[in-house]
Amino acid sequence: MTITATVPSPRTSGGTPRRALAAPEAVWSGQAEARARGKAARRAVSRSAHAAPLRADRDPVELVERANDGRLAHLVPLRVGRMAASPFAFLRGAAAVMAHDLAGSPVSGLTAQICGDAHLSNVGFYASPERRLVLDVNDFDETVVGPWEYDLKRLAVSVVVAGREAGAPEDTCRQAAYDAARAYRQTARTLAKLPFLQAWTFDLAQVLAAADVDDLAGTLDRVRDKAVGNGSAKVAARFTQRVQNDGWRFVEQPPVLTQVVGVDERAVEDGLRGYLETLPAERRTLLARFTVADVAFRVVGVGSVGTRAYVVLLHGNGEDDALVLQVKEARSSVHVADPACEPGPGHDGRRVVLGQRAMQTASDPLLGWATVSGRPFLVRTFRDMKGSIDPVTLRGHQLDDYARLCGALLARAHARTLDPRVLAAYVGKSDELDLALTTFAAGYADRAEADHAALLAAVRSGRLPAESGV
Known part of the structure; x- marks a missing residue:
C-alpha cells in the first residue's frame, strides 16, 4: 500500500514507526501524544477559567441593529417582534450578541467544527438518506472551525434561560446546566476509549443510554411519531x-x-x-x-x-x-x-x-x-421528517434529561473533527469543567434577560420597530 506521508516521531508501544495516510497536519496522533496535547491545553487554560464572565462593554440593541444590516427591511420588525417575545426567544435570535461577547474569552486552543449557535432548540429529528429518523444538532447557519467551548457555553446558557422561562426553580436550572456539561464531558471520554470507526458511528441508541433520559422518553416518542x-x-x-x-x-x-x-x-x-x-x-x-x-x-x-x-x-x-x-x-x-x-x-x-x-x-x-x-x-x-422539542414546555426532570441529551449529542458532533482523546484529556475525570460552566451559564443567563429587557425598552421608545404575534 502506498503511504502518502510519514509522521516523523510517534511510535507504537512495540517501537514500530506510525505512518499516516494523510498529510501530517491532518493526522490524529497516537494515544500518548493525544493525551499530552489535551493536558497541555488544560495547563495553559484551566477548566475553572471557563467560569469567567464575558465582556460587558457593549449595547445589546446596537448589536441587534448591526445584525439586521443586509436583511429585508420590511421583515426586520417581524424579526424584532419574535425576539421580543421572551428571554429565550431573544437568546435564539441574538447569536451575534453572544458571539461578540465570546470573542476574547478564555479558550483551550483546541478547535473543532462548531455549530456556532448551539442552543436547545437547534437539536431535533430529521430524515437520513436511508429514510430513518436521526436526532442530532440541526442548525448550522453560524458554523465555523472554532473553540468547542463556544458551543458548550451557549448550550448551557440556553438550558438556564429556558428553565427559568418554564418556571423551574433556580437550583433545577443550574443542575440541568451542570448535567449538560457533565454529559458532554462523559460522552467525550466514552468516545475517546472506542475504536475510531465505532466512535464515528456512535448511534442514537448509545447516546440515549449514555444520557439516561427516562423522564423524557414519552416526550421524545411523541415528537418522533409526529416527525x-x-x-x-x-x-x-x-x-x-x-x-x-x-x-x-x-x-x-x-x-x-x-x-x-x-x-x-x-x-x-x-x-x-x-x-x-x-x-x-x-x-x-x-x-x-x-x-x-x-x-x-x-x-x-x-x-x-x-x-x-x-x-x-x-x-x-x-x-x-x-x-x-x-x-x-x-x-x-x-x-x-x-x-x-x-x-x-x-x-x-x-x-x-x-x-x-x-x-x-x-x-x-x-x-x-x-x-x-x-x-x-x-x-x-423542506421539513423532511423534522421534529423538535420546545424546551420551555419541559417540566420537572424533563429539562434535566433534555440537557443531558443535548450535551451528549454536542460532544458526538465535536468529536467528528476534534480527536476525542484530545478533548477527553482536556475535560478530564473531575467535574471542574461542569462546575465552571454552571457558574458561567447562570451569570450569562442573567445578562441575556437584561439584554431582552433592553430590547423591549428599545421597542417601547421607538428605537426598534417590532411586529408581534406573527
Whole structure:
C-alpha cells in the first residue's frame, strides 16, 4: 500500500514507526501524544477559567441593529417582534450578541467544527438518506472551525434561560446546566476509549443510554411519531393548491408565505441548476426527473427572519409526487471576525453545507448550495421528517434529561473533527469543567434577560420597530 506521508516521531508501544495516510497536519496522533496535547491545553487554560464572565462593554440593541444590516427591511420588525417575545426567544435570535461577547474569552486552543449557535432548540429529528429518523444538532447557519467551548457555553446558557422561562426553580436550572456539561464531558471520554470507526458511528441508541433520559422518553416518542409524518407531501397538501389553467401554486399567507414571480422566480430556478452540481452524481440524476411547479418566499425561524428564503415546489412521477426544497440565504457567520475562528470557504452556502456534513452522523441527501442573484444560498429538503422539542414546555426532570441529551449529542458532533482523546484529556475525570460552566451559564443567563429587557425598552421608545404575534 502506498503511504502518502510519514509522521516523523510517534511510535507504537512495540517501537514500530506510525505512518499516516494523510498529510501530517491532518493526522490524529497516537494515544500518548493525544493525551499530552489535551493536558497541555488544560495547563495553559484551566477548566475553572471557563467560569469567567464575558465582556460587558457593549449595547445589546446596537448589536441587534448591526445584525439586521443586509436583511429585508420590511421583515426586520417581524424579526424584532419574535425576539421580543421572551428571554429565550431573544437568546435564539441574538447569536451575534453572544458571539461578540465570546470573542476574547478564555479558550483551550483546541478547535473543532462548531455549530456556532448551539442552543436547545437547534437539536431535533430529521430524515437520513436511508429514510430513518436521526436526532442530532440541526442548525448550522453560524458554523465555523472554532473553540468547542463556544458551543458548550451557549448550550448551557440556553438550558438556564429556558428553565427559568418554564418556571423551574433556580437550583433545577443550574443542575440541568451542570448535567449538560457533565454529559458532554462523559460522552467525550466514552468516545475517546472506542475504536475510531465505532466512535464515528456512535448511534442514537448509545447516546440515549449514555444520557439516561427516562423522564423524557414519552416526550421524545411523541415528537418522533409526529416527525415521521412530516415531509413534502404534507407541506404540499397544506400550503399549495391547484389554480385553474395555472397548475399548482403555493397559497399566500402574508407576511410569512408570499408569491415570487418574474425575475426573482427565474433567478431561483437558475440557482437550482448550479445547485445540482454540488450534489453527488446519483442524486443529480434523481432530481433531474423533477420539474419546478412554483416558487414562493417563506419567512423562517427567529434569527433567520429577514434573510431571503424560498420554498420550491417540484413534481416528480405525477402531481401527487411532490418534493419541496428550501433555498435559504447564507449570510456570513456571526463568528467571522473572531480571531479564534476560521471563517471557512468564501461561499457561505458551501460553508454551511460542509460544516453540517462534518458534524452530523447523517445529513439530508439533497443538501447543497447555490448562488441566486449573486448571493450565497444553501438548499435542502423542506421539513423532511423534522421534529423538535420546545424546551420551555419541559417540566420537572424533563429539562434535566433534555440537557443531558443535548450535551451528549454536542460532544458526538465535536468529536467528528476534534480527536476525542484530545478533548477527553482536556475535560478530564473531575467535574471542574461542569462546575465552571454552571457558574458561567447562570451569570450569562442573567445578562441575556437584561439584554431582552433592553430590547423591549428599545421597542417601547421607538428605537426598534417590532411586529408581534406573527
